[in-house]
Amino acid sequence: MKIIKLSAIDSTNSFLKELERKNDQENYTTVVANAQTKGRGQMHTKWASEPYKNLTFSTLINLKKLKTSHSAYLSFAISLAIFDILQEYDIPNLKIKWPNDILSGNQKICGILIENTISKHRIINSIAGIGLNVNQERFDNNLHATSMIHFLKKETSLDALLQDIVKNIKCYIQYIELEKFAALKALYLQNLYKVDIPTAFKDLNGHIFMGIIKDVTDQGTIILELEDESLKEFDLKEISLARA
Template sequence: MKIIKLSAIESTNSFLKNLEKQSTQKNFTTVIANIQTKGRGQLNTSWHSEPFKNLTFSTLIKINALKVTRKFYLNFAVSLAVFEVLSEYKIPKLKIKWPNDILSGNRKICGILIENTISKDRIVYSVIGIGLNVNQEHFENAVMATSMIHHLKKETDLEKLFMSILKKIKKYVTYMENKKWEELKQLYLRNLYKINTATAFLDKHQHLFMGIIRNVNSNGKLVIELENASLKEFDIKEVIFAKV
């Protein structure tokens, strides 16, 4: 596995995508940085990380002939990889918040950004960006953030943690290569935040509504049971959890 270690970079995802465009990289090529100045999250949000305290890295994933219709299974796989490692570290009350944030209690401990390069109906490659709060204790502009040190009361070895996550990513990508689609999905749903629980949401028009998460379909859409008992599918930009 090729690992590129950098002192500082604007974005590990952008760096790795540019690297792949310049010359073909091996599967699981990974870029990790001590300082990331322009980290990105879902929906163009920014990801701020204290230098030398956390994990900020990106991994290149190539799955032979992966159809675009299966792209969300990569969200399942990577979320489960991080979830499993944090479980082994005994981080409490872990849940996967759709589409792929990792929470401890109601606080975000890890963000995942997946960017796919597509040709026709196939995914040529994916760049997986992971930002995990590890040894950072204070979050000035992120009230709902937490970190491993908050729970473990001691610092965690970043290198060991990093290698553990890469190993788990390989494990769950193997599920995809072996076409264990349903098994992967059920593991994800088993650990999904607020599933089968009455929850407040905001739709894309900022309308507040109550619903119950019942499923995430193979396209990655959140399936919510509405108050009239009908089921409605929502894409990533169409619904958010309401802060009530």
């Protein structure tokens, strides 16, 4: 795989997107930075990471036939790829928080931002931006974050970990290329945080309500069973978990 290492950059996603725009890059080209000055997360949030301590990287994924109507499967595949690697390192109490954060207990250990290039209702390629907390020991108390070193009690090689993750992303993308959508979704739901458990959610107005996660659609929206036992569909712009 082609890995481009940078000392510092505003955003690895933005850098790789511009690189691909200028010249077609080989599949799974990965840009990794020791420091990101403008790392981005879901819904325009910022991803803060201590320089030289964590993995902040973006990987280009060229796709053959993924329809935009199945866009959620990219999120399923990438989050599961990282989830598996963290399991191999014996990180405890792992769950995937909808849509694709990775938690240990109720603390975030990894964030993912996926940006797609679309043509004629198909996703031509995607850039998966990943921030994984590895060797950072202290976090702002407001972040509810953790890292691998908290559990392993020793530093982890960033280079070896990066290689493992990108290889596993390749493996999970095969689910998509072979159209094994049902198997991929089953694995995702099996490891989804708070699935089938009454949970507090917050809407755009700050209103707190209870719901039970019953499903995630092919487009990535979430299906909740509400207190009156009705089912309602929400997207990421409409609601968030009130806690965790």
